[in-house]
Amino acid sequence: MTGKVYIVGAGPGDPDLLTVKALKVLREADVILYDELIGDEIRELLRSLKAELVDVGKRAGKHKMKQNEINELMVKLAREGKIVVRLKGGDPFVFGRGGEEAEYLAKHGIPFEIVPGITSAIAVPAYAGIPITHREFDPAVVFITGREWKERLNWKALAELNATIVVLMGVSNLEKIVKKLLENGKNPKTPVAIIERGCTLRQRVVISNLENVVDVARREGVKAPAVIVIGDVVRLREKLAKFLQNLGNFDHAEGN
Incomplete structure (x- = not known):
């Protein structure tokens, strides 16, 4: 049977x-x-x-x-x-x-x-005080993998799209992802959050912007697993994190 x-x-x-x-x-x-x-x-x-x-x-x-x-x-x-x-x-x-x-x-x-x-693509940013949708910000969300099986992403379309970008499994390829977005016209001042070990008591949030995030991530020793959020919704964390009670608010922000 x-x-x-x-x-x-x-x-x-x-x-x-x-x-x-x-x-x-x-x-x-x-x-x-x-x-x-x-x-x-x-x-x-x-x-x-x-x-x-x-x-x-x-x-x-x-x-x-x-x-x-x-x-x-x-x-x-x-x-x-x-x-x-x-x-x-x-x-x-x-x-x-x-x-x-x-x-x-x-x-x-x-x-x-x-x-x-x-999915961690939604829950991890939420625990960090970052809603991936908000009517004051981008009207769309795009989920991408940081490790493509084969190169298929249309980086020009992605950079031009008025959307929050959520990257899973992207820490090891962060430099490439940032380079591709900047080369294709993404605003270098776009806020970026890297949420390491999200939804656990070891959660850590590193905030920067697109032009500096690679250096900041290297300096802070960011490691996988992590979820990366690219978009203006990241700015909301500054308003929300102080009062956020998920995980007893044990996480902390570094970088910029």
Whole structure:
């Protein structure tokens, strides 16, 4: 008898942002294949469950298990009749390869279900006091990956678009992203926020502008994981952060 695979979003790191359905599925699982970016507190929660835990985390250049191996393992476990949870940080369909994994399961006739998660692209700026939309500012939001599988972004269109830009997985390529935007006409004074380890007690926010952010990030030793927000909405943090109660307001701003 074939089991079932759940492709589940763990949210951005704060365990309180794990959905009710995600928690229900985790409690029912026989095996949980979890990613690096689920967060320390959610990893601790997993240890209290009955499921077998398999760390399949991937970071740039450091893969505990290759994507094709993860795909094959999901199929193997499901064919053994097990309930499998593929647990991914944020939302599995927002730069999380969830679509690729769903394709592979469908190709091999494995029943699966998608459990969306709260994406870090929205939640991390929110916890830092940066609403990614506000009617006084840009009327659109663009999510981009900082690590393209192949070069396809239209940087000229992106630089000219009246939109807030949210970059996931962009720290290692920050210099390239900034260079491309500036070369294509983006205002060098555009505010930028880099939110490191967002939605965790180790959250840190670095504020600068487009022409200086690379130097500031280097000086402050910014590291992944981080979400980058480029746009005038970043200015709102100055008004909101003092009174913001997310995470007990433990984060701090540096830079400029």
